[in-house]
Amino acid sequence: MKKFYIILSIGILVVAFNRCNKAEDFPESGYDERLSGGAATIFDATSHALTNAMGGLNERDQRVHEIGDQTFDQTFVAPPSPIFTGLGPVFNNISCVNCHRNDGEGIPTAGFSNSGLLFRISQPGQDANGGPVAIPGFGTQIQDKAVLGAQPEAIFNISYADSMVTYTDGSSIVLTKPNYLLQNPYTSLPSDYILSPRLAPPLVGMGLLENIPETTILSFVDANDKNGDGITGKANYIYNEYTKRKELGRFGLKANTSTLALQVATAYQQDMGVTSYMQHEESADGQSQMNGVHGDVQPELVDSLLNYVVFYVKTLAVPARRNVSDPDIKQGSVLFNDLNCSGCHRPTIQTGFDQTLAQINNQRIHPYTDLLLHDMGSALADGRPDFLATGSEWRTAPLWGIGLLDIANGTPYFLHDGRAKTLEEAILWHGGEAQKSKQQFMQLNKADRDRIVKFLKSL
Amino acid sequence: MKKNIFILFISFIVLAFSFSCNKAPDTNTNGNSGTIEETVIKDFANNVALAQYSNLTDAAVSLNGSIVALTSTSNEQNLQGAQASWKNIRHVWEQCEGFLFGPIEDNDYDPNTDTWPTDYTQLDSLLASSNNLSVSDVANLPQSLRGYHPLEYVIFGHGDGRTPAELTPRLMTYASSLAGDILYNNVQPLYQSWASTPTNFAQQVIAAGNGSTKFTKRQDLFLAIVGAMSDICNEVGAEKMYDPYINTDSTITESPYSGNTLSDFKDNIIGLQNVYMGLNGGAGIKDLVASKNKNLDNQIQSQITAAVNSFDNITETYEKAIYTQRVQVQSVMTQLNNLKELLDNDLANFIRQYVLD
Numbered sequence: 001m002k003k004f005y006i007i008l009s010i011g012i013l014v015v016a017f018n019r020c021n022k023a024e025d026f027p028e029s030g031y032d033e034r035l036s037g038g039a040a041t042i043f044d045a046t047s048h049a050l051t052n053a054m055g056g057l058n059e060r061d062q063r064v065h066e067i068g069d070q071t072f073d074q075t076f077v078a079p080p081s082p083i084f085t086g087l088g089p090v091f092n093n094i095s096c097v098n099c100h101r102n103d104g105e106g107i108p109t110a111g112f113s114n115s116g117l118l119f120r121i122s123q124p125g126q127d128a129n130g131g132p133v134a135i136p137g138f139g140t141q142i143q144d145k146a147v148l149g150a151q152p153e154a155i156f157n158i159s160y161a162d163s164m165v166t167y168t169d170g171s172s173i174v175l176t177k178p179n180y181l182l183q184n185p186y187t188s189l190p191s192d193y194i195l196s197p198r199l200a201p202p203l204v205g206m207g208l209l210e211n212i213p214e215t216t217i218l219s220f221v222d223a224n225d226k227n228g229d230g231i232t233g234k235a236n237y238i239y240n241e242y243t244k245r246k247e248l249g250r251f252g253l254k255a256n257t258s259t260l261a262l263q264v265a266t267a268y269q270q271d272m273g274v275t276s277y278m279q280h281e282e283s284a285d286g287q288s289q290m291n292g293v294h295g296d297v298q299p300e301l302v303d304s305l306l307n308y309v310v311f312y313v314k315t316l317a318v319p320a321r322r323n324v325s326d327p328d329i330k331q332g333s334v335l336f337n338d339l340n341c342s343g344c345h346r347p348t349i350q351t352g353f354d355q356t357l358a359q360i361n362n363q364r365i366h367p368y369t370d371l372l373l374h375d376m377g378s379a380l381a382d383g384r385p386d387f388l389a390t391g392s393e394w395r396t397a398p399l400w401g402i403g404l405l406d407i408a409n410g411t412p413y414f415l416h417d418g419r420a421k422t423l424e425e426a427i428l429w430h431g432g433e434a435q436k437s438k439q440q441f442m443q444l445n446k447a448d449r450d451r452i453v454k455f456l457k458s459l
Numbered sequence: 460m461k462k463n464i465f466i467l468f469i470s471f472i473v474l475a476f477s478f479s480c481n482k483a484p485d486t487n488t489n490g491n492s493g494t495i496e497e498t499v500i501k502d503f504a505n506n507v508a509l510a511q512y513s514n515l516t517d518a519a520v521s522l523n524g525s526i527v528a529l530t531s532t533s534n535e536q537n538l539q540g541a542q543a544s545w546k547n548i549r550h551v552w553e554q555c556e557g558f559l560f561g562p563i564e565d566n567d568y569d570p571n572t573d574t575w576p577t578d579y580t581q582l583d584s585l586l587a588s589s590n591n592l593s594v595s596d597v598a599n600l601p602q603s604l605r606g607y608h609p610l611e612y613v614i615f616g617h618g619d620g621r622t623p624a625e626l627t628p629r630l631m632t633y634a635s636s637l638a639g640d641i642l643y644n645n646v647q648p649l650y651q652s653w654a655s656t657p658t659n660f661a662q663q664v665i666a667a668g669n670g671s672t673k674f675t676k677r678q679d680l681f682l683a684i685v686g687a688m689s690d691i692c693n694e695v696g697a698e699k700m701y702d703p704y705i706n707t708d709s710t711i712t713e714s715p716y717s718g719n720t721l722s723d724f725k726d727n728i729i730g731l732q733n734v735y736m737g738l739n740g741g742a743g744i745k746d747l748v749a750s751k752n753k754n755l756d757n758q759i760q761s762q763i764t765a766a767v768n769s770f771d772n773i774t775e776t777y778e779k780a781i782y783t784q785r786v787q788v789q790s791v792m793t794q795l796n797n798l799k800e801l802l803d804n805d806l807a808n809f810i811r812q813y814v815l816d
Contacts, residue, residue, distance in 0.1 A: 046683040047560050048690070070698055075570075075603050077578035083711055084576060094601050102564065113602050114567045145601075148584040407673065410565025 031364065036400045036459065037205050037318025038351070038363030049319040049404045050103040050204055054359040057315060061357075068312025071305050072096045072103075076274055078147040079296040086300025088273040089150040089282070089289040090143035092118045096267065096309070099200035103316060104401075104408040106200030108178070108418030110144055110156040116200040117417060118142070118271065119156065119180065121193055122384060129239035130246075130387055137187045137287055141270045142195075150289040151186040165428050168443045175428060177379070178419050187288070194391075196382040197417035198253050202408075204401035205367060206251070207314035210260050211360045212371065213352040214248050220346065220370040231343040231433045233372035236395070238387045242278045250371045253416045254386040255395040261310045268301055276301040315357070318365070319401050321458050332455025335448055339437045344396040346370045368399035368459065377431020380415065392432060403457035423456045424449070495742070495750050496677055496814060502741030503558075503684065504653075504661040507733055511555050512650040518548035519642040526638040529614075530631040533623045541614045541634075546719055548641075549607060553723045557730020560687045561660045561673075562652035568645045572606035575713060579617070582609060585633070592632045594639035606645075608714070610637045615716040668816050681810045684744065688731045689802040692766075695724045696795030700777075704788050709778035720777040725770040728795070732763050748806070751813050755805055762801050766794040 035041040040054040053065045075095045076087040092115075093099050099106040099116040106116010119142045122132035134140045138153055146152045159179045166172040180197055182189075221233050236249035240258050242265070247258035257263045265278035273283055276299045284290050323329055336342060345368040354361045373393040381392035389395075394416055402423070405412035413421060420426035430438045441449065525544035529537040552573070555563075563569050581604055590596065597605060613634040615621055626634075652658040660673070668677035699720075703712045712720045737743030749756040772787040773780045780788055 044682070044686075045679055046686050047564060048683075048686055066697065070702075075574050075576065075578075077576060077603055078580040078584075081576070081578070081580055087578070094603060098570070098602075113571070113599075148581045148588060148590070410562075 033324050033366070034320040034322075035364075036321055036366045037208055038359075038365050040205070040208055040317050040359040040363065040365075041320045042317035043320045045319065045322055045404060045407065047102060047407050050202060050316070050401055050408050052317040052319075054207075054315050054317045056359060061311075061315065064308050064311050065315050067305070068308035068310070071309050072100075072312055076272055076300075079293060079300070086272075086274040086296065088145075088147040088284075089293050090146045090153055090284045090287075091273040092141075092143055092145060092271045094272065096272075099271070100203055102408045103204075104202045104405055105413060105418070107411075108199050108413050110158060118198055118200075119144075119182070120196040120198060120384065120386070123190060123192055124194065126385070130237075131239055132384065132386055135190060135193060138185075138189065139270075139283060141283070142182070143270075143273070143283060146289060147292070149292040150284075152184075153287075153289075154182050154185040154189075157181040157183055165442075167446075167449075169445055171446065173424065173428065175425055176419060176421075178417060194382070194384040196254075196384040196386070199413060199416060199418040201253065201397070202401055202405065203313055203316055204398065205318040205365070206260055206316065207357070207360045208318065208351055208363060208365050209250060209367060209369075209371065209398065210314065211351040211354050211363075212250075212349055216349060216352075217248065217250065217371050220372055229340055229343055230436050231340070231374065233344065233370055233374060233433075234388060234393065236373050236386070236388045249387065249395075253394060253397075254389040255371060255373055256386045256389065260314055261306075264310045264313060265306060268306070274301050275299040276306045277303050278306065315359070319404055321366075322403070323458050326454070326458070328451045329455050329458045331448075332451035332453070332458075335444070335452050336455055339440045339452075341434075341437050341452075342368075343437070344370055344372070344374055344434065345399055346396075366400060366459075369396040372396060374434070375432035377435060379431050380429055382416075399456065399459050401459065403459050423453050427452075492747075492750065492813065493816070495747050496681075496816075498742045499737075499744060499747050500667060500677070500680065501665055502737055502743070503734065504664040506737060506739040506741030507743075508558055508664070509650075509653055509661055510739055511551065511730075511733070512646075512653055515548070515551045515555055515646050516642075516650050518544070518551045519638075519646040522548050523635075523638045523642050526631075526634050529626070530635055533626045533631070535623055538614065538621065538623050538626070542717070545607070545610060545614060546717065546722075549714070549717075549719055549723060550726055552607070553726035554730035554733060556691055556727050557732070557734050558684065558687050559690065560683050561664075562658055563649060566648065566652065567602075568649045570602050572641055572645050573608070574602040574606060575608055576603065576711075577608045577612055578603035579612075582612065586629055592629075592636050594636045594643060597633070597636040597640045598644050605637065605640055607641070610634060610641075611714060611717050611719075613637070617716060677816050678810060678814045681744075681747075681814050682807065684734060685802055685807050685810060688734055689799055689807075691727050691731055692795050692799040692802065695727050696792045696799065700724060700788065700792055700795075703777070704781050704785070704792070707781060709781060712778050712781075715778055718776040718778065721770065721773060721780070724777070724791075725767065728763070728767050728770075728798075732767060735759065735763060744806075747814075748809060752809060755809060759801055759806060762794070762798045766791070766798045769794045 042052045042055060044052055057065060073095060074084055076084045078087050079085045087094055098114060107114055108117045109115045110117050120140055121135055121138055121142050122140050123135055125133045127133050132140050142153050144152050144155050160176045161179060162174050162176050164172050164174055180195055218235055221235055223232055225232050236255035237246050238249040238256050238258055240247045240262055242262060249255035249258055251257040251263045261278060265276050268274040268276055269279035270283050275282060280299050347366050347368055349365055349367060351360055351363045351365060373389050373395055375392050376394050378392060383391035385391055414423060414426035415429055420429055427438060427441055522544040525541040529541045585604060613630055653660045663671045663673040664680060667674035667680035674680040699713055703709060713723050714720045735744045745756055745760060769791045773784055775784055
């Protein structure tokens with residue numbers, strides 16, 4: 001009998017506790033949707049909106065960020081020089097900030113001191129590591145400037161052609177397509193070369209993107225399009241020359257770089273001709289331009305400064321969204337999802353663990369990217385493969401901060417070569433996996449199209 | 460009973476107090492406050508920014524004149540005249556850096572004229588070459604071979620003074636084109652970008668929160684102004700002064716060959732002061748702050764004054780002071796750091812609280 005009471009009591013307790021309120025999923029409405037970068041968000045809508053450090057860095061990290069910031073802005077000069085030496089002999093620009101203006105994007109011109117467009121080059125096929133085939137005497141990037149006494153590898157002439165796009169409602173818009181002509185190569189160039197223009201992209205939230213778990217990115221892959229939305233998504237795997245390993249690509253316009261450190265070191269080497277412990281060979285190694293270089297010391301960039309610049313980029317804050325309660329913007333957000341723009345530009349992702357930096361650790365972020373490659377159609381194709389990326393595939397561009405580019409940079413430019421001057425133009429250039437979404441966009445009335453653009457400007 | 464009445468009495472008192480508690484902050488943005496905002500913005504655009512850019516244009520015209528005179532007659536008097544003109548334009552330019560936003564950033568007028576360091580290896584190659592050196596050729600050189608600092612090298616020499624006899628025709632051609640590049644490709648377009656179409660940035664500023672495409676809210680503009688004040692404070696205190704000081708290295712100062720580094724720094728902070736106090740009889744940010752929080756205004760004014768005056772305790776050139784007057788240098792950096800904190804926290808929060816349109 002005693003057992004019966006015990007069992008009855010336990011039974012009652014179980015039933016009673018079962019009636020307790022179970023924890024439910026935290027409601028969407030409970031999150032502050034302005035916090036695009038989670039704890040790494042900053043409230044600043046001025047021209048410096050993209051240049052802020054994440055809040056709450058400790059004193060040491062703050063100092064490292066500041067030195068990285070100064071080095072990022074620093075002009076490098078031709079060797080020999082006691083300070084900031086190592087520019088060239090061939091290069092695209094003389095400081096990071098000249099292309100990543102205010103930590104935003106570059107200007108889509110070539111050959112000027114403020115030009116932010118560069119050209120990758122290769123021959124058809126793949127090299128031993130699966131990457132683009134370098135061209136002897138040029139490598140895989142054209143440096144269109146050189147120190148005095150040396151010759152640029154080539155220069156570029158850009159011409160533009162207009163075409164008209166007409167919406168279902170009859171209104172139309174002009175799109176401008178750039179055409180790139182390589183001129184004056186310093187030595188002979190094989191006729192089957194392939195060019196890929198790349199505009200310096202904004203640096204928003206790079207530390208957070210680096211901290212997204214690989215499994216999360218891979219979970220977005222839908223190689224066989226099981227859900228039938230026309231969007232597949234492909235991960236790029238690249239060869240990291242420093243670690244000598246094959247790694248998941250997540251940075252660069254074709255997801256052709258795996259880590260921030262590799263991205264920064266390669267930019268110093270290829271874009272400025274500045275060598276470092278990670279990229280210790282001059283971009284012009286073995287070329288005739290090296291003849292004019294005397295008194296150079298390798299590596300040119302001090303190890304700690306490279307690390308500080310990497311840390312600087314990693315700890316840049318994400319600007320908060322503006323006007324999120326505006327009814328048009330709310331409706332634009334709904335339309336963005338309805339048109340399945342969010343199929344690639346994924347609104348919400350959870351970052352992984354990083355106990356060294358609380359601001360990027362386990363954060364709910366809104367980058368609007370899946371970091372995967374997608375076929376963007378023939379109009380945007382460069383025809384140049386880059387590891388697993390085909391000539392028509394590009395990595396989904398993150399959209400956070402995109403609405404602040406006009407304030408940060410004066411004039412905004414969108415897409416891989418900056419051909420679109422408005423967000424509306426950028427949408428209309430989409431094709432391939434985004435064709436269906438674009439067509440739906442074109443069928444909307446003007447008010448709804450404007451709502452989507454207004455929503456994008458709030459990011 | 461007495462006890463109950465006492466409790467009732469206390470309750471009324473608490474109730475009465477509670478009515479006086481928790482008042483919303485005075486966020487009145489129309490009427491008086493709105494008018495002050497409008498005046499401050501208008502006076503910033505006209506009396507500070509446009510006026511200073513106009514002064515900069517005059518200084519660049521004068522610099523060009525001095526270089527022309529030196530080119531035609533290379534003597535000590537004309538060399539000194541050119542050096543004085545160079546120091547004068549630096550004086551105006553550094554003050555303009557107190558409000559470094561808008562076309563000066565967007566169109567690269569700052570890096571085109573004030574990039575540091577000068578690329579001496581390439582400068583030697585350039586002078587030894589037979590490359591053309593017209594104004595348009597100089598405009599196509601890397602920024603490390605354009606602007607004030609290469610010109611400083613030409614007219615002040617590289618460490619050991621400059622004599623008129625050293626001024627070769629080639630050097631003077633370069634100097635003329637550098638001065639022309641400053642005037643025609645940078646300073647004049649900078650003024651025009653504020654004063655007239657198509658950019659008319661002064662109008663964008665004045666119309667902030669009222670049709671401006673650059674500043675949809677007045678708060679955005681005020682935060683941009685305060686942000687620029689803070690930036691220059693940080694650039695001088697935590698970078699340009701700090702780096703040579705902490706490394707005890709005078710080769711990494713800003714204007715070493717003219718010995719002008721210290722006055723560059725002080726002028727930067729005076730530029731900030733001009734924005735806060737207003738110029739040429741116009742209103743400044745101070746008028747907006749004082750209308751709501753006189754105590755904060757007093758604090759900011761006295762901290763700016765303390766920062767500006769602290770430079771005077773350094774009696775050597777900055778290049779020497781980092782070796783011989785380290786205490787005074789440290790004290791300036793402390794003042795600048797205090798000022799930056801005040802701007803970043805108190806003033807920026809004030810703007811967020813009171814400028815809501």
